[in-house]
Structure formats: C-alpha cells, structure tokens
Amino acid sequence: MAIDRAEVEEQVRAWFRDAWDPDIALLAWRERLVASGWAVPSWSSRWHGRDLPAWSDRVAHRAIVDAGGVAVPPGGGFSLAAATIHDHADDELRERYLGPTLTGELRWCQLFSEPCAGSDLAGLRTTAVRDGDEWVLDGQKVWTTSADHADMGICVARSDWDVPKHAGLTYFLLDLRQPGVEVRPIHQMNGHASFNAVFLTEARVPADHVVGGVGEGWAVARGTLSHERSFTSSGSAPLDAHLGGRVVDEARAEAAEHQRTYVWYPQRQGRIDLAIGRAAQRGGARRGSPVGEPVPTPPARGVPGGRGSRSCEPGSCEAVARDRVAELVAVHRAAGWTADRARVARRLGRPPGAEGSIGKLALSEVARRCNAVHSTLAGAHGMLSEGLDPVDAVVAEVLVSTPAQSIAGGTDEIQRNILGETVLGLAREPAPDRGRPFGRVDASAGAERGPSPGRHPPPDHVAEAADPGTCDHDPTQERATPCRSTD
Numbered sequence: 001m002a003i004d005r006a007e008v009e010e011q012v013r014a015w016f017r018d019a020w021d022p023d024i025a026l027l028a029w030r031e032r033l034v035a036s037g038w039a040v041p042s043w044s045s046r047w048h049g050r051d052l053p054a055w056s057d058r059v060a061h062r063a064i065v066d067a068g069g070v071a072v073p074p075g076g077g078f079s080l081a082a083a084t085i086h087d088h089a090d091d092e093l094r095e096r097y098l099g100p101t102l103t104g105e106l107r108w109c110q111l112f113s114e115p116c117a118g119s120d121l122a123g124l125r126t127t128a129v130r131d132g133d134e135w136v137l138d139g140q141k142v143w144t145t146s147a148d149h150a151d152m153g154i155c156v157a158r159s160d161w162d163v164p165k166h167a168g169l170t171y172f173l174l175d176l177r178q179p180g181v182e183v184r185p186i187h188q189m190n191g192h193a194s195f196n197a198v199f200l201t202e203a204r205v206p207a208d209h210v211v212g213g214v215g216e217g218w219a220v221a222r223g224t225l226s227h228e229r230s231f232t233s234s235g236s237a238p239l240d241a242h243l244g245g246r247v248v249d250e251a252r253a254e255a256a257e258h259q260r261t262y263v264w265y266p267q268r269q270g271r272i273d274l275a276i277g278r279a280a281q282r283g284g285a286r287r288g289s290p291v292g293e294p295v296p297t298p299p300a301r302g303v304p305g306g307r308g309s310r311s312c313e314p315g316s317c318e319a320v321a322r323d324r325v326a327e328l329v330a331v332h333r334a335a336g337w338t339a340d341r342a343r344v345a346r347r348l349g350r351p352p353g354a355e356g357s358i359g360k361l362a363l364s365e366v367a368r369r370c371n372a373v374h375s376t377l378a379g380a381h382g383m384l385s386e387g388l389d390p391v392d393a394v395v396a397e398v399l400v401s402t403p404a405q406s407i408a409g410g411t412d413e414i415q416r417n418i419l420g421e422t423v424l425g426l427a428r429e430p431a432p433d434r435g436r437p438f439g440r441v442d443a444s445a446g447a448e449r450g451p452s453p454g455r456h457p458p459p460d461h462v463a464e465a466a467d468p469g470t471c472d473h474d475p476t477q478e479r480a481t482p483c484r485s486t487d
Ligand SMILES: Cc1cc2nc3c(=O)[nH]c(=O)nc-3n(C[C@H](O)[C@H](O)[C@H](O)COP(=O)(O)OP(=O)(O)OC[C@H]3O[C@@H](n4cnc5c(N)ncnc54)[C@H](O)[C@@H]3O)c2cc1C
Pocket: 109, 110, 111, 112, 113, 114, 115, 116, 117, 118, 119, 120, 142, 143, 144, 145, 146, 195, 404, 405, 407, 408, 409, 410, 411, 412, 413, 414, 417, 429, 473, 475, 479, 486, 487
C-alpha cells in the first residue's frame, strides 16, 4: 500500500525521538541519520534510502528540522553531487562517495561553466585526455561557487573533439586537493567573493572516476541540472535546531561557514520584505523629498509604457511609488502561485513543464522591480554602503546583487528561448554546429578564445580546421533548470 505524507512524518518523528542524542558529534549523528534511511528516503534502500517517493525527502527533512534536530549538510554536495552519483555512477563510486557526502565529510562544487560556455554549456573546451589508468584535464572553469572550500568537483570536460559537441563530453569526479588545480576567488561588485575561477593544468582523475561512461557526460550533466530544482527544499533549508547540545553546536558552526558564501543571496532576490516595510513606513514618499517632487528613478523594465516613459506630475509621486509597490506585490504573488503549481506538478510526478522557465523569469522580474522600488524609496541614500539608516546599506547591496538573479541557473534570454521553442513551438534557433564534429566547428577555440591561451593548446585538428565557429548553441539542449541554487 502506498505510504502518505502523514505516515512518513509520523515514522520520522518516532525514529527521531529514539535516535536523537544531543551530546554526540555531528558526524556521529549524521552517520546515524544516514544509516536510518531518513536522510534521503527517496533513494534506493541499497544506497542509504527507503525506496519512497520523491516528495518524502522534503517531508522527512522538514520533520527533523521541525523537531529541532539536524538533517543533511547544507550546500550542493548533497543536492547535486550525491544525487547525480546515486542516479548515474557505478557501485564503487556510490560506495565511496555517497556516505561521506551525506554526512558532510566531503564538500563539492560544480565545475560546469567556462569563459565561453555558460548558456551554451555543451560548447565547453576543458580537455580530457586518457593517459593509462588516468584522465588528464586541462582548461579553465569559472563562476564556480564554493570551489575555495570544496574537496571535490563534479566536472564536465571534452574527451572527444571529433564528434558533435554534446556527444564528446565526459563527466568526472575530480579531487580538488592536487597540484594541477588552482582556485582563484573572483571579487564581485557587491564586495563578496562567493565564486571562483578554477584552472586545471594536467589535473589527474582516475579512470574509474567517470560517471555514466565516456562520452555520456551531457546526459549526466542534465541529470545534475534537474536536481538543482529540489535543492532549496532540502540542502539549503535554514538550520532551526533548537534542541541544543554538541550536535547542534557543531551544526551551527557548519551552517555559519556555509552561510559566508551565501550571505548576499537574499539581497540578490531583491528583499521585497524591506521594500514593502519601508513603503508602509514612509507612506510611499521618498525620504527627504517634499511630496510632489518628481521621482527620478525610471520604472522597472517590463512596466507597461517602457523604461522612462512615465513622468511624475506634481503631486502624484506618492501615488507613483504606491503603484510600483502594488505592482511588485502583485508580480511577487503571481510568481508564488506559479512556484506552487510547479511544486504540485513535481509532487504528482509530472515532468517539468513551462512553470520552471516562467518561475525563473518571474524571480528575475521581482528582483528588478524590487530594485526600482528601493531606488524610489531610498533615493541617493540607496547608494550608501554605510548610511545613517542601516537598511540603506542592505539596499545598496540589493542594487548591485540583483543582476545575478537573471543570470544564475540559466539567463532570462535562455528561459525565453526554451519557452518559445518547447512550449510555443516556434522555430528553433539556427545552430550551425548541429551534427558536426566540435573540433571543426570551434576552430578558433584554442588559438583565440580558448580557456587559457598558450597554456592549453587545442588538438592539432582544431587549430587547422577551416571554418571558425561561434558560441552557437542548441537551446533545446540547454540549461533548462530554473533554480540553480548553488549559483
Ligand atoms: C551567482 C552565480 C553563481 C554561479 N555558480 C556557478 C557554479 O557553481 N558552477 C557553475 O558551473 N556555474 C556557475 N554560475 C554560472 C552560470 O551558470 C552562468 O553564468 C550562466 O549559465 C550564464 O552563462 P554565462 O555567464 O557564460 O553567460 P553567456 O552564456 O555568455 O551569456 C551572455 C549573454 O548572452 C545571452 N545569450 C547567450 N546565449 C543566447 C541565446 N542563444 N539567445 C539569446 N541570448 C543569449 C545571455 O542571456 C546573456 O545575457 C554561476 C553564476 C552566477 C551568477
């Protein structure tokens, strides 16, 4: 008989009451959790799970957190690396990596994007060459969140330049603690440095650390991207462990370290909470401005009438500010309903539909509108990273963080391409590289636009090929994942 949510909750609560011991080490607690099968109950019972439906992961996680306990570690290790290894790797890799990832002993990062391979991920050029029992990787990855404190990376590299681009990729588990890997933090315009450039110079991967087979990297990478959606529901849930004791103390320290990377992520979403609170406080008027002074900030993109087309008549500015706040709240509510629909569809086991891309676009729109509202309310104070009002500093961070929202996890343009082609049935984008060996299409890769010109020369036939290509891509095989939470 099929199990329901209430039953899962009850079973988890009962197990937790017996198993919880506040005085043991965090690692010992997580080992107990993993052994019980409640860390990821949707996984197979052979691999730390209970063969339950996908929704049970969220329910079990919530039940443990609500009871004040500690669940799986935060971050992409569990949600991306472990999930991919569980689904696609062979038993030796599962044996070796699943347990330590679920307990938090191993931390992972996602080595996918490259300087000319983000939207067009399959156009990546990090090269993998077989050398006896190992693969040798050369190239550059970029925007790699948390690479500076990860132990391992899930890494896609090109193992064959003589086949079409999607067919020449292989998925590796790369040990970052080796001389061939150099991690350099990237300093962002919001003052944080949460992602990195990662240079691979003859980095070594044992031949048995390939996931899904040589040349199968694209299919496996798509699997990883599809797992990013469920990330927020489990691995990134806030630590609400109110029970106290050693387990909780160690989990708090772990969460604080994790949080250092993600501290600006709420600002990246626009902080609608601050916008509404401030608007209510100020009655919609801009601080320090007499009512009626024109509001200089142009309307958010996407506001009917277009950017800058709306002017403030004397006496109407409070109304304009209120309008913007009301529009923001309406868009935010609608986005929430879309997200609810997507959640219900997933719970019912339906394949991802248009809600994913629409939801991702809605989040970008909310962030942009928040920016406009904050600017309207704060005026020039919104540029102060240390204003008289501490909220000004947060607003200043919002203004320079929101652009990331429409890039991470697939840009707005890519979401629109996906919607146009897969939902509306419009013509596919031209893709001159379709069906052609990537080495011939991407002739200029090594000479001009390669990952590290001079350091990683492309195979001979790449430099010789006659028809230089561009970063064209096949959007139907695109990063269709709406929520790349590690991003
Ligand atoms: C906060 C953050 C964290 C990240 N973390 C990670 C990480 O941990 N690991 C990782 O691998 N990557 C990570 N990324 C990278 C992210 O996945 C890429 O930035 C994203 O996929 C876009 O790629 P790109 O930056 O190369 O932009 P590009 O693909 O170069 O795009 C540049 C511009 O061209 C537009 N464009 C491109 N192709 C098309 C097209 N066909 N049609 C119309 N417009 C197009 C884009 O929309 C964009 O406006 C992170 C990014 C951010 C912002």
